[in-house]
Amino acid sequence: MDITTDGGAVHRSGFISLVGRPNAGKSTLLNAMLGTKLAIVADKPQTTRTMIQGVWTGPGAQLVFLDTPGIHEPKNLLHKRMMQHVRDALEGRNLIVFVADASRAFSAADLEALEWIKRVSTPAILVLNKIDLVRDKPSLLVLLETYRQHHDFAEYIPLSAQSGEGVEILRQAIVSRMPEGPRYFPEDYLTDQPERFLAAELVREKILLLTRQEVPHSTAVVVDKWDDANPALARILATIHVERPSHKAIVIGQKASMLKRIGTEARLEIEKLIGRKVYLELFVRVNENWRQKAQFVNELEPHGVQ
Ligand SMILES: Nc1nc2c(ncn2[C@@H]2O[C@H](COP(=O)(O)OP(=O)(O)OP(=O)(O)O)[C@@H](O)[C@H]2O)c(=O)[nH]1
Numbered sequence: 001m002d003i004t005t006d007g008g009a010v011h012r013s014g015f016i017s018l019v020g021r022p023n024a025g026k027s028t029l030l031n032a033m034l035g036t037k038l039a040i041v042a043d044k045p046q047t048t049r050t051m052i053q054g055v056w057t058g059p060g061a062q063l064v065f066l067d068t069p070g071i072h073e074p075k076n077l078l079h080k081r082m083m084q085h086v087r088d089a090l091e092g093r094n095l096i097v098f099v100a101d102a103s104r105a106f107s108a109a110d111l112e113a114l115e116w117i118k119r120v121s122t123p124a125i126l127v128l129n130k131i132d133l134v135r136d137k138p139s140l141l142v143l144l145e146t147y148r149q150h151h152d153f154a155e156y157i158p159l160s161a162q163s164g165e166g167v168e169i170l171r172q173a174i175v176s177r178m179p180e181g182p183r184y185f186p187e188d189y190l191t192d193q194p195e196r197f198l199a200a201e202l203v204r205e206k207i208l209l210l211t212r213q214e215v216p217h218s219t220a221v222v223v224d225k226w227d228d229a230n231p232a233l234a235r236i237l238a239t240i241h242v243e244r245p246s247h248k249a250i251v252i253g254q255k256a257s258m259l260k261r262i263g264t265e266a267r268l269e270i271e272k273l274i275g276r277k278v279y280l281e282l283f284v285r286v287n288e289n290w291r292q293k294a295q296f297v298n299e300l301e302p303h304g305v306q
């Protein structure tokens with residue numbers, strides 16, 4: 001395989017896992033790295049439920065990122081599967097990017113999350129994210145020192161995944177730590193996630209952003225039918241699974257107003273993602289205790305049961 005670029009310079013490539021506590025900004029950072037919205041983002045913990053692959057190709061380097069669910073104590077089968085994804089993401093990678101929320105004080109939960117990366121020998125970079133929210137800049141140094149005492153990181157990088165400040169510094173740091181290697185994927189390749197999965201995720205994102213309390217966490221979205229018979233218009237039928245009748249009422253809303261809003265906002269984003277018009281029809285179904293049902297949880301994976 002040719003591992004040099006046109007100029008004969010070294011080509012670098014490798015696999016990088018983004019890990020950290022829920023809500024730290026891992027998915028926002030993945031999207032910032034890729035310059036496109038691939039992973040859904042919400043102001044609620046446990047937004048990402050699976051491993052999301054995103055590939056960045058630049059001059060002389062190709063970086064294969066894996067976004068993971070936030071590290072937390074599993075309370076049901078879904079959570080256990082989520083934590084298995086984190087475990088998988090720590091093995092056999094070139095680098096771990098541990099993302100922490102710099103706007104919050106260091107806590108016992110951060111210490112527990114650090115334990116996960118201490119168990120593996122993979123080198124890790126610490127990202128102190130959300131620096132746009134930190135007014136007291138010297139406090140960043142204190143936080144950084146706290147992390148340093150608990151783990152020997154290869155590098156410490158404060159940034160804002162949202163504003164983009166510091167993101168290129170992180171990219172350079174990652175590239176410089178990659179081994180020489182080939183382009184694993186074509187230049188314009190972005191992800192292995194099927195469109196069906198990405199569309200279901202966008203519907204779930206709108207539910208996360210528009211509903212409250214238990215509803216976001218007890219919701220799953222499955223695309224039941226995707227019809228491309230008309231090349232100009234994708235017809236998508238999807239079901240929103242909720243755990244209780246009261247949740248169904250919330251997701252549907254007064255005169256179906258909530259469901260309409262979820263549908264419209266998701267449709268616009270799916271159209272942007274797939275580059276064609278979309279007809280999106282949503283159904284809501286009570287599926288009691290789905291978070292404990294192995295077969296259903298398997299089917300939510302991007303590639304179904306492996
Ligand atoms: N102000 C600010 N907000 C950010 C930044 N990065 C992420 N956020 C916000 O933080 C929240 C969580 O972001 P996500 O990217 O979904 O976090 P995550 O780590 O992927 O969360 P899980 O998937 O639940 O583990 C969202 O509301 C983001 O908009 C940042 O740099 N600055």
Ligand SMILES: [Mg+2]
Pocket residue numbers: 026027028039040041047048067068069070
């Ligand atoms: Mg996420």
